[in-house]
Amino acid sequence: MNMYIVIVVALTLLLVYFGNNLLTFITFIRKARKIPTKDCVPIFGHSFKYIGPLSGLMKTFLEVVKQNESVFALWAGPLPFVSITKPEHVEVILGNSKYIHKDFPYKFLNSWLGSGLVITSGTMWQTHRKLITPAFHFSILDTFLQVFTERSDILVKNLTKYISCEKFDIYPHIKMCTLGVILETAMGIQIDTQDNKEHAEYADACCNITEEIMKRVISPWLFPQFIYSLTPGGRRFEKYLQTLHNFTDKVLRERKQAFVLGGTTQLLNENDIGTKKKLSFLDLLLQSDGTLTDEEVRDEVQTFMFAGHDTTTAGICWCLQMLASHPQVQDRVCEELEKTFGDSDHHPTTRDLKELKYLERVIKETLRLYPSVPMIGREMKEDVRIGEHVIPSGITVGIPIFAVHRDPELYRDPHQFNPDNFLPERVAARHPYAYIPFSAGPRNCIGQKFAMLEMKIMLSCILRNFKLEATGEIPTPLLEIICRPQNGVQIKIVPRNSSMLMFKNKE
Numbered sequence: 314m315n316m317y318i319v320i321v322v323a324l325t326l327l328l329v330y331f332g333n334n335l336l337t338f339i340t341f342i343r344k345a346r347k348i349p350t351k352d353c354v355p356i357f358g359h360s361f362k363y364i365g366p367l368s369g370l371m372k373t374f375l376e377v378v379k380q381n382e383s384v385f386a387l388w389a390g391p392l393p394f395v396s397i398t399k400p401e402h403v404e405v406i407l408g409n410s411k412y413i414h415k416d417f418p419y420k421f422l423n424s425w426l427g428s429g430l431v432i433t434s435g436t437m438w439q440t441h442r443k444l445i446t447p448a449f450h451f452s453i454l455d456t457f458l459q460v461f462t463e464r465s466d467i468l469v470k471n472l473t474k475y476i477s478c479e480k481f482d483i484y485p486h487i488k489m490c491t492l493g494v495i496l497e498t499a500m501g502i503q504i505d506t507q508d509n510k511e512h513a514e515y516a517d518a519c520c521n522i523t524e525e526i527m528k529r530v531i532s533p534w535l536f537p538q539f540i541y542s543l544t545p546g547g548r549r550f551e552k553y554l555q556t557l558h559n560f561t562d563k564v565l566r567e568r569k570q571a572f573v574l575g576g577t578t579q580l581l582n583e584n585d586i587g588t589k590k591k592l593s594f595l596d597l598l599l600q601s602d603g604t605l606t607d608e609e610v611r612d613e614v615q616t617f618m619f620a621g622h623d624t625t626t627a628g629i630c631w632c633l634q635m636l637a638s639h640p641q642v643q644d645r646v647c648e649e650l651e652k653t654f655g656d657s658d659h660h661p662t663t664r665d666l667k668e669l670k671y672l673e674r675v676i677k678e679t680l681r682l683y684p685s686v687p688m689i690g691r692e693m694k695e696d697v698r699i700g701e702h703v704i705p706s707g708i709t710v711g712i713p714i715f716a717v718h719r720d721p722e723l724y725r726d727p728h729q730f731n732p733d734n735f736l737p738e739r740v741a742a743r744h745p746y747a748y749i750p751f752s753a754g755p756r757n758c759i760g761q762k763f764a765m766l767e768m769k770i771m772l773s774c775i776l777r778n779f780k781l782e783a784t785g786e787i788p789t790p791l792l793e794i795i796c797r798p799q800n801g802v803q804i805k806i807v808p809r810n811s812s813m814l815m816f817k818n819k820e
């Protein structure tokens with residue numbers, strides 16, 4: 314009898330639980346179905362549209378955006394998402410501190426980046442963001458200029474080996490240079506990433522794991538973890554993950570050791586930032602007095618090592634490609650460099666960098682066409698009105714940054730490379746959310762000033778030494794977590810007249 318009552322109570326509870334959830338789910342789907350969409354197939358949704366090589370995905374997506382209304386639903390199998398591209402709609406989401414929650418597809422990054430700043434939400438995100446923000450204050454960034462320049466000098470020295478080559482891929486060289494930069498600036502450890510090839514395994518694992526994640530995002534049947542882990546892709550994911558964790562653990566061990574041995578400057582309070590050299594972001598985490606657990610520190614290290622080098626690598630490489638493919642633009646950048654530095658071999662100062670206005674426009678225009686992070690998303694925690702549509706709570710709103718940046722209503726000849734798009738008067742005439750390579754609002758990129766300085770220094774060092782020549786078509790941009798050029802950036806470099814002095818003097 315007792316057993317009978319227990320079973321009845323258990324079944325009733327299950328029914329209430331799933332009944333409620335089922336009802337919520339049905340209401341959610343009903344609301345989502347009111348959002349306009351095209352070419353949606355029952356059960357499979359739009360998945361069939363995206364099956365195929367990742368290389369075609371950006372082009373396909375631009376077509377889909379063109380064919381649909383400015384707010385439209387995309388169905389990954391039975392699960393709906395909403396895509397928005399109009400700046401005024403983007404502002405509704407990114408500009409509001411209520412909409413900072415991330416879930417799908419960020420959750421596929423969980424086993425890698427865990428509670429790190431890029432994917433975490435809620436109070437944990439708030440606490441971490443507040444703790445980390447001082448490490449990216451402009452006064453501390455000034456102390457990084459020397460590292461950016463020293464690493465760029467090594468890069469230039471290594472590139473001389475390719476002077477007589479008809480073409481070579483510059484991507485791996487930039488990647489190892491930016492990795493060295495983030496390790497030295499943010500983590501406070503000096504690792505010879507540029508001449509010692511053993512660290513390339515970490516950088517390669519970053520590229521490979523993001524490719525695997527993107528393949529999963531467009532394949533709803535791989536969403537359940539137990540299925541994914543049985544597939545070859547799932548097994549490759551695990552292998553790359555191991556490499557990434559091993560490297561991060563090594564970085565942490567080294568810095569902790571230096572920390573214990575007193576090899577770091579102690580941070581007393583926030584006002585000390587910028588007044589002490591060699592204070593690293595990682596030191597800030599290590600002395601957070603229990604605010605962060607060991608695991609959270611590790612997740613932030615993973616996050617910043619990835620976000621801090623893969624993004625700038627893509628940005629710099631696309632800039633090099635654009636300059637090689639647009640010789641007049643390259644000449645103008647070089648005139649500006651000549652005016653700022655003359656024949657001198659002095660390292661760039663903050664003042665020099667402010668003078669490089671045209672180079673800045675080139676970088677901005679490159680990030681318009683090839684935003685390093687091409688797509689971002691936010692999960693709605695309440696119903697939200699966007700334009701004339703109600704977006705139901707629980708849905709993820711996707712913002713394809715690359716599509717916002719190529720909207721013909723915002724940019725004339727949107728697919729053409731034209732740095733004049735960033736003349737001050739043109740910028741002033743555009744909606745502020747028409748250009749969002751670093752996202753915007755409360756969850757914008759914490760490293761954007763760091764990135765701009767690094768990109769300016771690295772590009773100016775390369776261009777003061779070499780003329781860049783294109784060796785073929787502009788590569789296809791890949792719509793992955795990071796917008797990389799398919800098959801790298803194959804260019805030819807030619808020494809500039811007076812320039813090779815720049816590092817010869819220092820040898």
Ligand code: HEM
Binds near residue numbers: 622685686756
């Ligand atoms: C060209 C270079 C870069 C670009 C285009 C870029 C772009 C972005 C974008 C679009 C986001 C928002 C992501 C989202 O909402 O899902 C973001 C967030 C972030 N970026 Fe960057 N980024 C760059 C460089 C960097 C660097 C150098 C660092 C670190 C040193 C960095 C660290 C981060 C972090 C930690 C976040 C998460 C911020 C938060 O949610 O509070 N980024 N970045």
